[in-house]
Amino acid sequence: MSPQQATGPIGPMNIVGHNVPRIDSYERVTGRATYTGDVRLPGMLFARVLRSPHPHARIRSIDTSRAEALPGVRAVVTHETHELIYSSGSIAGGRQYSDAAKDVTRNVRYMFDNPVRFVGQPVAAVAAVDRHVAEEALELIEIDYEELPFVIDPEEALEPGAPPIWPEGNLALDGSNQARPSGGTSGDPEAGFRAADQVFEDRYTTAFVQDGQMEPRSALAQWEGDKVTIYTPTQGISNCRHDNARDLGLEDHQVQIICKYMGGGFGDKNGSYYFDLIAATLAKEADAPVLLELTRKDDWLGTHGRWHTIQDLRVGVARDGTVTAIGLRAYSGMGPYLRRSGGISGTDAYACPNVERVIYPVHTNRMVSGNFRAPSDPQGYFAMQSMMDDIAYKVGMDPVDFTLKNMRRPTEEEPYTNYSLEECITRGRELFDWESRWRPEPGSDSGPVKRGAGMAFMMFRSGVGPSSAIVRVNSDERYTLFVGVTDIGPGAKTTMALIAAEELGVPLSQVEVVWGDTDLCPYSVGESGSRTTTQTGYAVVQAALDLKSQIAEKGMPRGDDVLIASATPTPSTQGMRRMCFGAHFVEVEADVQLGHVRITKYVAVHESGRILNPLPAKDQIRGAALQGIGQALHEDLLYDPRNGHPLTAGYYGARHLTHMDVPEIEVTFIETDDGFGPYGAKTVGEAGIIMGPAAVANAIFNTIGHRMKDLPITREKILGALA
Amino acid sequence: MDGKPENGDNSGSVDTSRENEPETQRESDLTRRGFLEGTGAALVVAGAPKLGVAAIPPATVVEQEVAAVPKTAIRVTVNGAQQRVEVEDRWTLNELLRDHLELTGSKIGCNRGECGACTVLLDGEPVYSCSTLAVWADGREIVTVEGLERDGDVSALQQAFMDHNAPQCGFCTPGQLMTATALLDRNPRPTADETREAMVGNLCRCSNYNAIVEAVLAAAGTSGGAA
Numbered sequence: 001m002s003p004q005q006a007t008g009p010i011g012p013m014n015i016v017g018h019n020v021p022r023i024d025s026y027e028r029v030t031g032r033a034t035y036t037g038d039v040r041l042p043g044m045l046f047a048r049v050l051r052s053p054h055p056h057a058r059i060r061s062i063d064t065s066r067a068e069a070l071p072g073v074r075a076v077v078t079h080e081t082h083e084l085i086y087s088s089g090s091i092a093g094g095r096q097y098s099d100a101a102k103d104v105t106r107n108v109r110y111m112f113d114n115p116v117r118f119v120g121q122p123v124a125a126v127a128a129v130d131r132h133v134a135e136e137a138l139e140l141i142e143i144d145y146e147e148l149p150f151v152i153d154p155e156e157a158l159e160p161g162a163p164p165i166w167p168e169g170n171l172a173l174d175g176s177n178q179a180r181p182s183g184g185t186s187g188d189p190e191a192g193f194r195a196a197d198q199v200f201e202d203r204y205t206t207a208f209v210q211d212g213q214m215e216p217r218s219a220l221a222q223w224e225g226d227k228v229t230i231y232t233p234t235q236g237i238s239n240c241r242h243d244n245a246r247d248l249g250l251e252d253h254q255v256q257i258i259c260k261y262m263g264g265g266f267g268d269k270n271g272s273y274y275f276d277l278i279a280a281t282l283a284k285e286a287d288a289p290v291l292l293e294l295t296r297k298d299d300w301l302g303t304h305g306r307w308h309t310i311q312d313l314r315v316g317v318a319r320d321g322t323v324t325a326i327g328l329r330a331y332s333g334m335g336p337y338l339r340r341s342g343g344i345s346g347t348d349a350y351a352c353p354n355v356e357r358v359i360y361p362v363h364t365n366r367m368v369s370g371n372f373r374a375p376s377d378p379q380g381y382f383a384m385q386s387m388m389d390d391i392a393y394k395v396g397m398d399p400v401d402f403t404l405k406n407m408r409r410p411t412e413e414e415p416y417t418n419y420s421l422e423e424c425i426t427r428g429r430e431l432f433d434w435e436s437r438w439r440p441e442p443g444s445d446s447g448p449v450k451r452g453a454g455m456a457f458m459m460f461r462s463g464v465g466p467s468s469a470i471v472r473v474n475s476d477e478r479y480t481l482f483v484g485v486t487d488i489g490p491g492a493k494t495t496m497a498l499i500a501a502e503e504l505g506v507p508l509s510q511v512e513v514v515w516g517d518t519d520l521c522p523y524s525v526g527e528s529g530s531r532t533t534t535q536t537g538y539a540v541v542q543a544a545l546d547l548k549s550q551i552a553e554k555g556m557p558r559g560d561d562v563l564i565a566s567a568t569p570t571p572s573t574q575g576m577r578r579m580c581f582g583a584h585f586v587e588v589e590a591d592v593q594l595g596h597v598r599i600t601k602y603v604a605v606h607e608s609g610r611i612l613n614p615l616p617a618k619d620q621i622r623g624a625a626l627q628g629i630g631q632a633l634h635e636d637l638l639y640d641p642r643n644g645h646p647l648t649a650g651y652y653g654a655r656h657l658t659h660m661d662v663p664e665i666e667v668t669f670i671e672t673d674d675g676f677g678p679y680g681a682k683t684v685g686e687a688g689i690i691m692g693p694a695a696v697a698n699a700i701f702n703t704i705g706h707r708m709k710d711l712p713i714t715r716e717k718i719l720g721a722l723a
Numbered sequence: 724m725d726g727k728p729e730n731g732d733n734s735g736s737v738d739t740s741r742e743n744e745p746e747t748q749r750e751s752d753l754t755r756r757g758f759l760e761g762t763g764a765a766l767v768v769a770g771a772p773k774l775g776v777a778a779i780p781p782a783t784v785v786e787q788e789v790a791a792v793p794k795t796a797i798r799v800t801v802n803g804a805q806q807r808v809e810v811e812d813r814w815t816l817n818e819l820l821r822d823h824l825e826l827t828g829s830k831i832g833c834n835r836g837e838c839g840a841c842t843v844l845l846d847g848e849p850v851y852s853c854s855t856l857a858v859w860a861d862g863r864e865i866v867t868v869e870g871l872e873r874d875g876d877v878s879a880l881q882q883a884f885m886d887h888n889a890p891q892c893g894f895c896t897p898g899q900l901m902t903a904t905a906l907l908d909r910n911p912r913p914t915a916d917e918t919r920e921a922m923v924g925n926l927c928r929c930s931n932y933n934a935i936v937e938a939v940l941a942a943a944g945t946s947g948g949a950a
Contacts, residue, residue: 025885028893029877029900031828031868038827072789132813133789214832214840214894214928263830263894264928296833489892489929615888619934623891626930651837651926659919662932 010610010673010680015502019615022494023508024261024487033261036231037218037293044220045074047282047292048134050124050141051302052116055365055644056150056163059114059123059143066140067126072133075285076141078124079112082281111274115148117165117336118367119645120301122274127282127290150644154333154362155310165336165363172338172361182343183328183357192325192354196316199325200391203312204383206693206711207636208333210305210649211372212656215263217299219279222289229256232276235265236526238484241518243272248280260516265488266627267371268303270528300649304339304370305637307332307361311344311383316354321395323388323406325354332361332369339370346380349459350388351408365644367637371528373624374460374686378631378693382711385456385694390707393442399698400429403457410577417578417674420607424583424670425457428605431668432585437601443705448593451600454698456691457583462534462609462682464571464578468522469539471500471547472564475557479504479511479547483540484524485532486516490685491616492532498613499537499678503544522566530683533612537678542567573676580682582606584625584691586699592722595715597633597700599663604691607670609682614669621688622665628692630657634712797861801826802870810857817841817852819860820867828868828897832926839925842898843867849902851924868897871904880904880942887938891929899925903939912943 010017027033064076112122124141128134149163156162157170164170171179193199220231228248234240237257245255262269275292283290294302314327332342342361392402403425410416428434437453445451470482481500485492493513501508514520525535546565557563587601604621611617634655638647648654673680693711701707706721793812798805801824810819817834820826820843829852832840836854843852844866871878877885880903890896899922906913906921913921918939919932927935 021885022888022890025888025890026877028890028896029868029881029884030872031826031897033893034827035830035894037831038821040825040827129789132792132811212928214838214892214926215830216832262892263832264892266928293831296835296837487892491891616891619888619891619929619931622933623930626932627928630930650835651833656926656928657930657932658924658926659922659932659936662930664933 010671013502013679014505015498015508016612016679017610017614020494020498020508020613022491022616023497023513024493035215035261035263036220036233036259037215037291039220039231041220041222041289044289044291045127045129045282045286046131046134047125047127047279047290048131048138049122049278049292049294049298049302050126050138051298052119052121052123054116054145054147055119055152056148056165057116057145058148059116060146061144062124063142064124066142067137070128070133070137070140072129073126073137074129074288075127075282076124076137077112077278077281077285079114082112111277118365120298120367122278122302125278125282125292127286131293150365152364152366152639152641152644154331154360154364157362157364158331158360165365170363172334172342172363181358181360182341183359185356187354189325189327189354189356192352193314193316193327195318196324197319198395199314199316200387200394201312201314202387202390202709203310204386204709205311206309206379206382208305208308208366208369209372209631209635210300210637210654211266211268211303212300212651212654213264213266213268216296217269217273217275217294217303218292219275220289220291221276221279221283223283226250227254227256228280228283229258230276230280231258233262233265233269234259234272235267235269235486235488235528236524237486237516237518237521238523239526240272240276244276244280247272247277255518257518258516259486262486262488265527266373267375267528269488270371270526273303297649301367301646304335304368306372306375306379306631307334307340307342307369309333309344309379309383311380313383313387315387315391317391317395321397321402321405323350323352326350326352326356328357328359330359332359333364333366334361335366335368336363337368339368340375342369343376344380345376346384349381349384349408349457350406352406366639367646373627373689377458377460377686377690378628381456381458381690382693382697386697386707386709389454389694389698389701398438400425400434400455403455407457408459415576417573417576417676418672419581420670420672421457421459421581424581424605424607427668427670428455428583428585428603431605431666432601432603434585437587439702442702445703449589449591450703451587451589452699452701452703453585453587454695454700454702455583455585456694456698458687458690459579459581460683460687460690462530462578462580462677464538464573464676465525465531465535466568466570467525467531467535467539468566468568469496469536469543470522470564470566471540471543472562473547473551473557474562475559477506477510477556479506480514481511481540482514482521483536484515484518484521485536486527488527490620491613492527495533495537495612496540499540500544503541504548523568530685530687533681534677534683537612537681538571539567539569541678542569571676578674578676578682580606580608580684580687582687582691584695586695588696588699588703590700590703590718592704595719595722597713597718599629599696602663603666603668604688605668605670606684606687607672608684608687609677610671610673610680611669612679612681617669617684618667620684621667624685624688625665625692626657626662628689629662629696631711632693632696632713636712795858795861797858799860800864802866812856812858814857815853816843816855816857816860816865819857820852820865826867826869830894830897832894837926838895839898839902840895842901842925844901844905847905847908849905866901868900871900878904880907880939883938883942887934887941889931889935889938891931895925895927899927899935903942906939907943912945913939914945915940
């Protein structure tokens, strides 16, 4: 396949492109699917973690003697007994993040640290014969804390005199150990602002959003000699193995990671994390298998969520509506430890060449921030596309026309493997019936229940890259596919099987998948960055091609013989940008007396290349769009500034969406084959969450005539704006 | 679009009095041990309980090594089979099912009555098994997700869940299935709105709510997705 075939109508295939029920759906509806917390090993112990009650405090002493004396307690670990550093620092840890970078950032990957730097930080862990005894033991651990000054707000944290969370200061160190903002300058922003007829400035803020996957983190570790097996929910068993091996002072082959079914991840379960290390350490101390279970509150405060941001935007516009310059100065609240960059996207969706971005990732004494589905995007797109929407009205343009005028397009210097953003927008406008739903005069309905419409668009990387697959055939013509994937929700196991069946030209029922176990499967890139289908799926195609040619050459194996093919392709787009595209159109209804907002229509148009399995692909978009709506209207983690304590941890406090809160999401895919990935498949999983906050906020502006600049857009904020 | 019915705006009206307590104290609030002390004068059962399943090692160890905790013998019917079991008074129904009867289908998402992943049927009514004590099930009938099949065939609802991709990660699925089973038992032809209302206590963070409702309506033979 060559890129020149790109964007033409796609041809029908045998299995790919048809609705294929998941090959493990029976296990999923009968309770037979085994998640980490369902595994039971003989003689296993249960572990619990004690957490800091203070936002910032030095531990003067820890006395665990009473806990250790409690009958049934088998091991207690603290910072005094073990120095443990976990290594996942980038998107999925493992090979994506160099060992050199890990050494540099070692000090910000905590486990049992002293001082403690947020409410919920682990300070000790106990393994006992059952979870009641473990919980009781936690209460017997006596800790003498010296409370320290704390800071919750990222902007305040950078002010002179703010309590220092780290000796180096509160601006997070980057991968080169430098305290400097991220971002950069392209073009000539100063000249761009000079060329503008009008310059607009505004501040937008977004809230912390917990990933909140239904399955809390857990880890079950079992040692056999100098080899440890860890059952753990992770978005990437290969990377998880590498990181855990490094942290435990072992070679990769001495660590086995098992994760088949997993109760959601959304970035919360990227790579390894401290739970694996605690379970492995306790299991070694106790000489027994140990299951560490995080409670929901442990999980809420002791993992991570999307970084909250403060974004000051400055946009220059010429009289004809052309954006001439964009300036972004922003703060990302990272908590006291760095799980991820704190980046903010959104400016790059516009063609404007003159851009200056200055982003400060800031340490605070809140809980840690990290990856959540499209980690840098919904918050960046909310601010940027709210700002642009606002400007469209101010220069007297329809926001859709303003978008079509200013959005980024391919250029000779910057080619794309294919480009369909304009088609997504025009198709969405038509399907949504924009002209009849959008109010040229915002807030013009008579009320008290008003309606209006808004939209947002996006492009998101859909890269290609290395991963591995092995496929084997025996004399019964049964094919076995070995792939190191985990099924975190989108259906990776089924996708890999149907790609193999398609390429091999056999029914799906002839393909068995071996997955989720590092002792059995080759390296896989991991279920992060929406890469499993595009990268591991492509490796499956290549392995199947190899096997087919072996069969053609040697014939089917006979007797006990088998044929085996493996592939680790390293595809490249030869410098072209490979992106997926989308546009969301939203109509809302707002009761201006009650402040109540309800979504009455939601149209999502996406181009994600060829859709391999339409039903689950549609549900990826629907679910992601609903998570975006949650971020727009509901979710937050509020802190009490007086004592540094989180106030709204948990599903109830954060008001995660329920069955009653959700509209129907209407999904349309524009399908293409750009010649890359497996049969032209691109990214799906993360794409759907990016536009919701911006599209909903823009629809609210069109409905009530007030620009809502702070997420989440709660009832009280709407009533405040209208008051 | 404004949250759960009883749940006010999260910045204004939340009762923060408990949330302000230190983490360790909050955790101790959630510990059932103290709360349950003395709730049951144990009915001592002579001889080992006949569970009909393999004994689970942790429970055995506890009996030998840990100070005695109050226990009660109860009689429950689980997925059609009557059983006599001795339970610690502090056990939740979910602990009994998952840790001691090897029925790990019902999940623990929050263990505090927020998410519904642990939903089972108690005398036909959906209950959060994390917030139901095992002793309260004495003399009653429990159905879990493992009990939905009949003679090796999945129920119409399970089949619809498979056909409509209702599970994404699948962790909430057992709870969604149990609540929907109870709904269809009492209302075989629900509307989409009735379905959403009945299932409001079952969260899905994959947010596959559209597909779940479509599956329930398809199982009921009503038009999938129609409002």
